[in-house]
Amino acid sequence: MSPNEKGLSNAAYIKGDDGDSKRRKSDVELTDKDIDQQQDEEGRQQWTNQVEFLLSCVAMSVGLGNIWRFPFVAYENGGGAFLIPYIIVLVFIGKPLYYMELCLGQFASAGAVKIWEIAPAFKGVGYGQMIATSSVVTYYVSLMALTVYYFVASFNTVLPWSVCDDKWASEYCVHAHTNTSLLTYNMSLAKSSSEEY
Numbered sequence: 001m002s003p004n005e006k007g008l009s010n011a012a013y014i015k016g017d018d019g020d021s022k023r024r025k026s027d028v029e030l031t032d033k034d035i036d037q038q039q040d041e042e043g044r045q046q047w048t049n050q051v052e053f054l055l056s057c058v059a060m061s062v063g064l065g066n067i068w069r070f071p072f073v074a075y076e077n078g079g080g081a082f083l084i085p086y087i088i089v090l091v092f093i094g095k096p097l098y099y100m101e102l103c104l105g106q107f108a109s110a111g112a113v114k115i116w117e118i119a120p121a122f123k124g125v126g127y128g129q130m131i132a133t134s135s136v137v138t139y140y141v142s143l144m145a146l147t148v149y150y151f152v153a154s155f156n157t158v159l160p161w162s163v164c165d166d167k168w169a170s171e172y173c174v175h176a177h178t179n180t181s182l183l184t185y186n187m188s189l190a191k192s193s194s195e196e197y
Contacts, residue, residue, distance in 0.1 A: 057102070064143060161197035169196055 047053040074082045108115050112133075113126035153160050164173035172189045173196050 061098070064140065064147075068143070161194040164193045164196070169193065 047056075074080075074086075104115050104118075108118070110117075111126075112129040113123075116123045116126040162176040164175055170191070172191055173193055174190045175193055
């Protein structure tokens, strides 16, 4: 078996005057653990440039909630006035926590549960994050399925929610193009076809 197959460094051997390989006494054998650690360090992934890192941060920050949920929450809570407390909380709580999470993740190259080995008293925080993420995923998957369903349905020649269909519409359903002044029943009972759909 050659010295390299035994996990010994090449520097540990020198050729003597007689041509035989002799081991230096000052060098120490590398163990399997050292070799694995060395390979992990060499194989550790790095960002190729700053733009890739920035886009990764944007992808982590922006999601369906920014497009779908935030405008609704702002509308329900006072419109533009909602932005003042939102920005204050974002600057003093949201972004510092985001930055801390990013720094800890980059430093330790570990996930939310394993990172808390740095402070075992807070180990439950990692498990709490895992449980919270799991619960969010359950309803985000349903919302994404609905968005995909409506996206596919929007390719029909006639949009399904623009007309009242016998399968799902009630007797008070009103087509999108109906003149509501001609209706014979109370307008408070009428519902648009998109609302019923």
